Amino acid sequence: MKNLSEPSEISYPPLRSNDPVTLAADIIERLTYRIGKDAKVAKPHDWLTATILVVRDRIIDRWMESTRKTYETGGKRVYYLSLEFLIGRLTRDALSNLGLMEEIREALKTLGVDIDVVAALEPDAALGNGGLGRLAACFMESMATTDIPAYGYGIRYVHGLFRQQIADGWQVELPETWLAHGNPWEFERRESAYEIGFGGTVESIISPDGDARFVWKPAERVIAGAYDTPIVGWRGKRVNTLRLWTAQPIDPILLDAFNAGDHIGALRESNKAESLARVLYPADATPAGQELRLRQEFFFSSASLQDILRRHRQQYNTFDNLADKVAIQLNDTHPAVAVAELMRLLCDVHGFEFNAAWEITRNTISYTNHTLLPEALETWPVPLFERLLPRHMQIIYGINAKILLEARKEKNFTDQQIRAISLIDESGNRRVRMGNLAFMGSHSINGVSALHTELMKETVFADLHKLYPDRINNKTNGITPRRWLNQCNPGLTSLLRETIGDKFLDETEALQSLNDYAENAEFQKKFAAVKRENKIRLAQLIQSRMGLKLDPSAMFDIHVKRIHEYKRQLLNIIEAVSLYDQIRSHPELDWVPRVKIFAGKAAPSYHNAKLIIKLANDVARTINSDPAVRGLLKVVFVPNYNVSLAEMLVPAADLSEQISTAGMEASGTGNMKFALNGALTIGTLDGANVEMRDWVGAENIQIFGMNAEEVAQARLDGHNPRAIIEGSRELAQALHAIGSGVFSPDDPNRFSSLVDGLYQHDWFMVAGDFDAYAAAQRAIDQTWTDEKSWFAKAIRNTARMGWFSSDRTIRQYAKEIWKAG
Numbered sequence: 001m002k003n004l005s006e007p008s009e010i011s012y013p014p015l016r017s018n019d020p021v022t023l024a025a026d027i028i029e030r031l032t033y034r035i036g037k038d039a040k041v042a043k044p045h046d047w048l049t050a051t052i053l054v055v056r057d058r059i060i061d062r063w064m065e066s067t068r069k070t071y072e073t074g075g076k077r078v079y080y081l082s083l084e085f086l087i088g089r090l091t092r093d094a095l096s097n098l099g100l101m102e103e104i105r106e107a108l109k110t111l112g113v114d115i116d117v118v119a120a121l122e123p124d125a126a127l128g129n130g131g132l133g134r135l136a137a138c139f140m141e142s143m144a145t146t147d148i149p150a151y152g153y154g155i156r157y158v159h160g161l162f163r164q165q166i167a168d169g170w171q172v173e174l175p176e177t178w179l180a181h182g183n184p185w186e187f188e189r190r191e192s193a194y195e196i197g198f199g200g201t202v203e204s205i206i207s208p209d210g211d212a213r214f215v216w217k218p219a220e221r222v223i224a225g226a227y228d229t230p231i232v233g234w235r236g237k238r239v240n241t242l243r244l245w246t247a248q249p250i251d252p253i254l255l256d257a258f259n260a261g262d263h264i265g266a267l268r269e270s271n272k273a274e275s276l277a278r279v280l281y282p283a284d285a286t287p288a289g290q291e292l293r294l295r296q297e298f299f300f301s302s303a304s305l306q307d308i309l310r311r312h313r314q315q316y317n318t319f320d321n322l323a324d325k326v327a328i329q330l331n332d333t334h335p336a337v338a339v340a341e342l343m344r345l346l347c348d349v350h351g352f353e354f355n356a357a358w359e360i361t362r363n364t365i366s367y368t369n370h371t372l373l374p375e376a377l378e379t380w381p382v383p384l385f386e387r388l389l390p391r392h393m394q395i396i397y398g399i400n401a402k403i404l405l406e407a408r409k410e411k412n413f414t415d416q417q418i419r420a421i422s423l424i425d426e427s428g429n430r431r432v433r434m435g436n437l438a439f440m441g442s443h444s445i446n447g448v449s450a451l452h453t454e455l456m457k458e459t460v461f462a463d464l465h466k467l468y469p470d471r472i473n474n475k476t477n478g479i480t481p482r483r484w485l486n487q488c489n490p491g492l493t494s495l496l497r498e499t500i501g502d503k504f505l506d507e508t509e510a511l512q513s514l515n516d517y518a519e520n521a522e523f524q525k526k527f528a529a530v531k532r533e534n535k536i537r538l539a540q541l542i543q544s545r546m547g548l549k550l551d552p553s554a555m556f557d558i559h560v561k562r563i564h565e566y567k568r569q570l571l572n573i574i575e576a577v578s579l580y581d582q583i584r585s586h587p588e589l590d591w592v593p594r595v596k597i598f599a600g601k602a603a604p605s606y607h608n609a610k611l612i613i614k615l616a617n618d619v620a621r622t623i624n625s626d627p628a629v630r631g632l633l634k635v636v637f638v639p640n641y642n643v644s645l646a647e648m649l650v651p652a653a654d655l656s657e658q659i660s661t662a663g664m665e666a667s668g669t670g671n672m673k674f675a676l677n678g679a680l681t682i683g684t685l686d687g688a689n690v691e692m693r694d695w696v697g698a699e700n701i702q703i704f705g706m707n708a709e710e711v712a713q714a715r716l717d718g719h720n721p722r723a724i725i726e727g728s729r730e731l732a733q734a735l736h737a738i739g740s741g742v743f744s745p746d747d748p749n750r751f752s753s754l755v756d757g758l759y760q761h762d763w764f765m766v767a768g769d770f771d772a773y774a775a776a777q778r779a780i781d782q783t784w785t786d787e788k789s790w791f792a793k794a795i796r797n798t799a800r801m802g803w804f805s806s807d808r809t810i811r812q813y814a815k816e817i818w819k820a821g
């Protein structure tokens with residue numbers, strides 16, 4: 001192994017030229033020699049691959065430079081462990097961050113190829129469900145932008161999140177095959193492979209000096225193999241690595257079995273290993289609770305830690321300084337088993353004593369919590385955990401004993417408090433609590449919005465917070481402005497550049513200077529024209545995909561995110577039904593023309609969420625075919641919500657729906673994307689909406705409904721939804737229509753269970769918030785009719801959302817948690 005600190009021996013190739021002529025020649029060269037195609041017969045996919053290969057080569061130079069720099073300066077490395085990375089397409093991101101967009105466009109043009117056509121062929125890398133996975137992707141880009149030496153670690157799922165089709169109004173799940181045409185962005189790293197064990201036994205060995213040491217003898221082993229994708233920061237400042245693990249059998253084929261005629265049996269091992277990286281679990285707010293999921297969690301945590309320790313030891317030849325040179329961030333509890341695995345590697349493999357290993361582990365690891373719902377926190381049955389990870393179970397008992405003793409001795413914890421913080425839930429069948437494990441094994445535990453962090457201290461982690469009052473902190477989520485402004489909204493970006501200059505491209509908060517233009521009639525006109533162009537672009541997409549014609553002068557009211565009862569798509573649909581009813585009853589009134597646009601996937605096993613999708617489609621069919629409301633109200637459910645679709649929807653929104661039951665959305669990031677692009681928000685005081693109101697000003701956001709405290713109080717006091725429904729004529733009528741089959745004449749009882757749920761418990765306060773929501777929508781209508789006032793508010797939203805850049809979030813993590821960068 002050559003010592004990287006002596007680069008003088010190596011002569012690196014000169015940086016490649018980026019003029020369109022050279023780029024075009026390079027593209028032809030890749031097409032010919034790497035893909036083996038003549039330009040005359042090349043298909044659009046071949047052009048895409050050739051283009052990516054050319055861009056990739058330009059990235060590699062900077063990638064290696066970034067790696068060398070970290071090595072030479074001894075900088076702290078940050079490792080972001082996440083079971084999900086919802087990346088979307090990479091090509092536009094890379095081109096734009098390298099500043100090569102126009103040059104490549106030119107180069108392809110000279111070859112008769114349209115970059116927009118070719119770039120649209122890139123499949124979305126959908127290795128995540130929703131907000132949590134998208135956050136990981138935004139963070140990767142921001143860590144490169146802010147020049148932090150970082151690695152993302154996850155799983156290279158062969159099948160990412162399912163593709164959603166809508167058939168007769170119902171969600172149908174189809175497999176996603178994003179790797180079908182190969183993936184020119186990734187590099188297979190055959191040299192970076194690790195053994196991952198499962199099951200087996202633990203043996204103790206007494207060393208010559210009398211110490212006991214434990215050795216895990218797994219019954220099964222698989223190989224984790226690495227695939228690397230370069231992540232380019234803004235202006236190409238730094239290139240970091242996203243390392244995704246794939247699973248391979250140790251013996252791809254059992255030759256003895258094969259030769260003995262057992263052809264199926266010979267391949268069984270191989271199939272079993274590969275199943276680990278086969279599919280992403282498609283639920284986003286409830287734990288899967290299945291053995292394969294725990295295997296996935298351990299598989300990628302162990303591979304990542306072995307890789308981290310190998311890299312560290314190669315440079316420093318000791319682990320005593322691990323916490324000074326390494327920060328490991330756990331994205332939710334999915335990688336929480338890393339706490340026990342790092343302990344095992346330090347103690348059993350590298351000879352550390354338990355307490356010393358615990359110091360290092362806790363100083364190295366930190367954890368981000370993403371949900372408060374107690375039922376959504378991951379736990380595993382002790383017998384399963386013990387069978388799959390026997391040594392880790394022992395370590396967990398060891399950690400538990402240590403911490404519980406400390407709590408009793410030093411903080412006089414009561415038995416009840418001890419039961420609450422224990423790593424083992426003893427209330428029924430014994431279960432391992434991954435949230436508590438992540439908490440105890442971390443020096444920092446952060447929530448993702450101010451409200452969520454406060455609620456964390458009061459609810460799920462109340463007792464652990466008493467034990468360690470300095471550990472919980474807040475890091476409000478953010479979004480990368482490169483993807484969620486520059487790329488998805490080129491029209492607005494150009495307008496901003498010509499109005500306030502380029503500073504906001506490097507410091508998003510410089511958007512504040514736009515405040516001066518909020519009331520400027522000239523600027524308002526330009527801002528409105530950009531919005532209209534974006535709406536026309538979206539209308540064309542919807543027309544071509546669904547055959548539905550939308551009027552771009554109507555208000556585009558957009559509600560897109562995972563379908564979940566707490567996100568309350570149902571509240572919005574009921575309001576649409578009520579509005580429909582009112583328009584028909586009072587055709588003489590001046591109704592504001594609206595298009596209500598929905599999109600989102602439901603977890604395949606989530607019955608009510610799938611029923612809500614069907615309801616949205618049934619309501620859409622009825623309303624859209626009724627001439628009585630033509631031109632005034634349309635409802636659209638756009639299939640297959642993903643990052644690329646979000647990039648079309650976000651810039652086209654006039655109104656953004658962020659209406660979760662207060663106290664239930666940890667942060668939200670969809671809310672930030674829309675407001676940054678000049679949509680007004682109608683929303684509850686939940687998650688980051690609270691801070692958005694502080695930034696944009698209460699007069700520029702439409703807040704309604706119960707706050708988190710009121711929701712909690714109502715649930716305690718015995719909320720009475722029946723009385724509320726009977727007291728609200730509009731709500732009662734809408735629910736009656738839905739429940740009696742007005743929208744489902746083929747199956748009149750289809751939605752009666754949804755309606756009954758509202759009458760009986762209304763857990764999500766849909767009935768509880770309905771009147772406030774409907775009134776807020778009418779207030780929005782009022783604002784819409786005053787165009788000047790509307791655009792002043794919209795412009796102020798764009799001007800004041802800069803703080804929600806993920807660059808700001810990452811700088812806070814780096815300074816306050818990682819001590820890096």
Ligand SMILES: *Cc1c(COP(=O)(O)O)cnc(C)c1O
Pocket residue numbers: 129130131134560561562641642643646667668669670671673
């Ligand atoms: C931003 C984003 C999300 C998160 O949206 P929320 O409204 O915060 O739930 C989910 N999915 C995709 C594709 C996104 O781009």
